[in-house]
Amino acid sequence: MNKETSEILVRTGPGTPMGNLLRRYWVPILKSNEIAEPDCPPVRVQIMGEKLLAFRDSSGQVGLIDEFCSHRGVSLYFGRNEEDGIRCAYHGLKFNRLGECVDVPSAPQSCSRMGIKAYPCIERGSVVWAYMGPPETQPSLPEVEWCGLPESHIYVSKRLQESNYLQAMEGGIDTSHVSYVHRYEVDVDPLHQGTKANDYIKADGNVVFDIEKNDFGLSLYGRRNGEPDSYYWRITQWLFPWFTLIPPFGDHALGGHVWVPIDDHNCWAWSINFHPDKPLSEQERADLDAGRGIHAPCDPVTFRPLANKDNDYLIDRVAQKEKRAYSGVFGFAMQDASLQESMGPIQDHEAERLLPTDRAIVMARRMLHEAAVGLANGSEPPALDGAAQRVRAAGVLLDRAADPMEWAKRHLADGLNEPVYSV
Numbered sequence: 001m002n003k004e005t006s007e008i009l010v011r012t013g014p015g016t017p018m019g020n021l022l023r024r025y026w027v028p029i030l031k032s033n034e035i036a037e038p039d040c041p042p043v044r045v046q047i048m049g050e051k052l053l054a055f056r057d058s059s060g061q062v063g064l065i066d067e068f069c070s071h072r073g074v075s076l077y078f079g080r081n082e083e084d085g086i087r088c089a090y091h092g093l094k095f096n097r098l099g100e101c102v103d104v105p106s107a108p109q110s111c112s113r114m115g116i117k118a119y120p121c122i123e124r125g126s127v128v129w130a131y132m133g134p135p136e137t138q139p140s141l142p143e144v145e146w147c148g149l150p151e152s153h154i155y156v157s158k159r160l161q162e163s164n165y166l167q168a169m170e171g172g173i174d175t176s177h178v179s180y181v182h183r184y185e186v187d188v189d190p191l192h193q194g195t196k197a198n199d200y201i202k203a204d205g206n207v208v209f210d211i212e213k214n215d216f217g218l219s220l221y222g223r224r225n226g227e228p229d230s231y232y233w234r235i236t237q238w239l240f241p242w243f244t245l246i247p248p249f250g251d252h253a254l255g256g257h258v259w260v261p262i263d264d265h266n267c268w269a270w271s272i273n274f275h276p277d278k279p280l281s282e283q284e285r286a287d288l289d290a291g292r293g294i295h296a297p298c299d300p301v302t303f304r305p306l307a308n309k310d311n312d313y314l315i316d317r318v319a320q321k322e323k324r325a326y327s328g329v330f331g332f333a334m335q336d337a338s339l340q341e342s343m344g345p346i347q348d349h350e351a352e353r354l355l356p357t358d359r360a361i362v363m364a365r366r367m368l369h370e371a372a373v374g375l376a377n378g379s380e381p382p383a384l385d386g387a388a389q390r391v392r393a394a395g396v397l398l399d400r401a402a403d404p405m406e407w408a409k410r411h412l413a414d415g416l417n418e419p420v421y422s423v
Contacts, residue, residue, distance in 0.1 A: 001365065009368055010166050020375055022242070064119045071091055092104075125147040126154060150279075158268050163266070164264060173364055175236050179202065190284075200423070218238040219408060234395050235404065236360075236393055242260060247394055250422055253275050253293075257272070264346060268303075294333055390414050
C-alpha cells in the first residue's frame with residue numbers, strides 16, 4: 001500500500017479525511033459504569049485526537065464536552081460536577097452537558113459567548129456512545145445485536161492498545177491467524193474449549209477465503225476441511241467502519257469487537273460477549289472478569305493490560321517450547337495485541353507483502369479509503385443505517401457442494417431472528 005493511501009487510512013484527527021468519515025458514525029466512548037451515578041467524578045476521554053470530558057449530571061443524563069474551559073484553558077477534570085453541570089475550579093464558570101455556559105460569576109452577561117464543544121450521547125449495551133459529526137447528518141442508532149440485549153445477557157470490556165486502530169482492527173478481520181497464534185489457547189480457555197470448531201481449526205491451517213461486500217460492510221467466509229463430506233465455514237462479519245463479529249464456538253457466548261482510535265498511535269479495543277436468548281452464567285461472568293476469552297486483565301483506572309510491551313507481555317519461553325502458548329504469550333487478547341503492537345505505533349504499509357489470505361484486509365482498506373475520499377468529494381458514507389447491522393457471525397458445517405453465500409442469505413441476513421449457528 002502506498003504512503004498516500006496509508007496516511008489517509010491511519011490519520012483520524014479533526015479535519016482529516018478518515019477522521020471526518022469516522023465521525024459520521026456513533027462512537028463508543030466509555031462504559032456506562034465509569035460514570036455510574038449522577039454528579040459522580042468526571043472522566044477524561046480522548047477520541048480521535050480530541051480531549052474531552054465525560055460526566056453524568058444531576059438528572060442522570062450523560063454529557064461529553066471539551067475538557068478545557070473557554071476562559072483560560074483550564075482542565076474541567078478538576079471542576080465540580082454538581083447541579084446539572086461542571087463548574088470550573090479556577091474562576092467558577094459553569095457548563096451544562098450541552099456545552100452551554102450557564103454561569104460566569106464575574107461577568108454574567110458573558111455566558112452566551114463562553115460555550116464549549118459538546119457531543120450528543122446515548123447509552124446502549126452498557127456503553128456510552130457519542131455522535132461527533134455534523135448535527136444535521138446524525139445517523140440512526142447502532143443496532144449491533146449486543147446493543148439491544150439486557151445487561152444480564154452481555155459482558156463488555158475495553159483495553160488500551162498501543163497501536164493505530166487500523167492494524168488492531170485488521171487482526172479482527174484476519175481469521176487465518178487463529179490456526180497459529182491461538183492454537184493452544186483454544187484448548188484451555190473456558191470460553192472456547194471443548195468444541196469441534198477447535199479440531200477443524202487446528203487440523204487445517206490452509207484457509208480458503210471468499211469475501212462478500214454488502215450493505216453493512218463485509219462477510220468473510222473462511223473454509224477449512226470439516227468431516228469427509230463437509231467443509232467447516234467460519235463466517236466473520238465486519239460492520240463498517242469498526243465492528244467485528246466473531247464466529248462462535250459451540251454453545252459458548254457469542255463475541256465481537258469495536259476498534260476506536262484514541263489518537264493515531266493508540267486505540268480502544270472493545271470486547272463483547274453475549275447470549276442472545278439467556279443471561280450469562282455466574283461461571284461465565286467469573287471467567288470474563290478474570291480476563292479470559294477475548295478479554296484481558298487490565299489496570300482498573302488506565303485500562304492498560306497488565307501484560308504489555310514494558311514487560312514483553314509476560315512472554316513464557318518454556319510454555320512456548322512445551323506447546324502451551326504458541327508465541328509464549330497467554331490470552332487471546334494479548335496474543336493478538338503483542339503482535340500488532342510489535343509492528344510499531346503505525347505499521348509501515350509500504351514494506352508489507354500481502355498474501356491471498358489477506359484479501360479481506362485489502363477489501364476493508366479499499367472500502368475505508370473510498371468512503372473517506374468520497375466524503376471529501378461530497379458523497380455520503382456507507383452503512384449509516386443501523387438496521388443493516390442486524391446480522392450474526394456463524395460457524396457451520398456445509399456439504400462440500402453447498403454455496404456458503406447462498407446459505408448466509410437465508411440464515412444470516414437479518415439473522416437476529418434465526419438460531420445461533422455454531423459448531
